[in-house]
Amino acid sequence: MALQTSAEAPVPVGRISRLIGEWIDRLGGVWVEGQITQLSRRPGAGVVFFTLRDPSQEISITVTCYRAVFDQVADVVTEGARVVVHGKPEWYAPRGQLSLRVAEIRPVGVGDLLVRLERLKRSLAAEGLFAAEHKRRLPFLPHRIGLVTGRASAAERDVLENARLRWPAVSFAVRNVAVQGVHAVSQVIEAVRLLDADPAVDVIIVARGGGSVEDLLPFSDERLVRTVAGCVTPVVSAIGHEPDSPLLDLVADVRASTPTDAAKRTVPDVNEELTRVAQLRERARRATEAFVDREERGLVGALSRPAMADPQRMLDDHEARLAEYRQRARQSLGHRLDRAADDLRHTVARVRALSPAATLERGYAVLRRPDGSVVRDAAGVSEGEELRARVAEGELAVVAKGAVAPPA
Known part of the structure; x- marks a missing residue:
């Protein structure tokens, strides 16, 4: 109302x-x-x-x-x-x-497409497909390079020409595929799989020139991303120009800004390598010369030392010291032997003084019974008992005639 x-x-x-x-x-x-x-x-x-x-x-x-x-x-x-x-x-x-x-x-329009790509990017990143630890290093000098690109395209020409200018001996296994349209994804996947299965291929380059977001959409396809993630051979992505960034760039082992950049990253420059070799040879020569000069100076310094200038002098010093040691040892041993001889003579004299033989030499005799016991008491000898008398020079057999009184 x-x-x-x-x-x-x-x-x-x-x-x-x-x-x-x-x-x-x-x-x-x-x-x-x-x-x-x-x-x-x-x-x-x-x-x-x-x-x-x-x-x-x-x-x-x-x-x-x-x-x-x-x-x-x-x-x-x-x-x-x-x-x-x-x-x-x-x-x-x-x-x-x-x-x-x-x-x-x-x-x-394109915004909706970018949103879907961003969601796919986050999902694949969460699975770890873009992780840096999964990236493989490119070989220093690949003998054979697999190239997946459009037939007679500028990308193919840029890669081949720049690679051969840098290293003329390099060889390529080129697989021409559709790089846009409904068949692009399946053909690129098949080419990548065939090259990855070829043991002669050292590295794979997937290259395409610039284009709109819709043109580059096949290189963000989930199937292609998972195929590259499962490759054993290192993969280089060279899609579009510097601002372009399909998902293939994130899963590839190396991302090149352009196809020309892919050739530079994959193949070394023969002139640069020759220059580097020459520089290394020069550095090695200078290092060797410096080492020899240093050792020569050390040798000259060693030879200038007194021990090296007159080595006999060192031997003479040692010889004199050795002679002194020998003389000192001889003197010390002589003194010790003299003291030992004196001690021995004194000991012999004491032994002789205490020996029963010395007593016998003074004309005493030791009487013993046949069983070897010594006669100590004349009362213990019976008349007619046979005894042995030990004198200084030999023994005598005697017969007891009886006890006699000691002289007054």
Whole structure:
């Protein structure tokens, strides 16, 4: 029902604002297309603000959304991007301001494609397919290079010509495939698998010139990424130009900015290597000469020492010292022997003085019975008993005639 008003019975502005808000609340959720301007993402804020503008008309609407909603497309949506949003119109009655509370944002055209690629990129990265520890080093000098590229393309020419200019002996196994269109993914995968299975191929280059995001889309295909991740042979990605970055660049062992750069990274320059060899030879020569000069100076210094200038002098010193030691040893031994001889003579004299033989030499005799016992008491000898008398020089057989009285 229309609102009944007149000049005599006007409606306050506040009521009109509330009525507009009630009518807008009945609209529910709507899909709106426009261009993002005045994007505001304050650090730490939970809400993102931007203006959605109609490029064909000078009209726009304020949009608010939670940060979690915007973060899902933040990598590909910036100011100026065209998007489709789903939200609910809201009317702020105190200010009479219309806004749109958004719950979903979808990029339009290339933006939508980039969002899908970004989601695939995050999923594959979470599996570890892009991890640096899985990257293999390229051989220093590959004998045979596998090249996957378009037939008679500029990328093929750039790789072959630059590689052969750098190292003329290098050989290639070229596999020409479709590099865009519906058959590109399957043909590139088949070529990579065949080259990876060839033991003569040392490295594989996948090359293509520049193009739009849609043209380079086959090189972000999940099947191709997983195929390259499973290769045993190192893979070099040379897709497009420097700004282009398909997912193949992330999974390949080496990412080249252009096909020409791929040739430079894969094949060494023969002139640079010859120059490096010459430099190393020169460094080795200088190091050898410095070593010889140092050793010669050391030898001259050693020869200038007194021991080397007159080695006989050192021997003479040792000989004199040895003679002195010998003389001292002879004197010490002589003294010890003299003292030992004196001690021995004294001991012999004492032994002789205490020996029974000395007593016998003074005219005494020792009487013994036949059993060897010594006669100590004359009363113990019976008359007629046979005895043996030991004198200083020999023994005598005697017969006892009886005991006699000792002399007065």
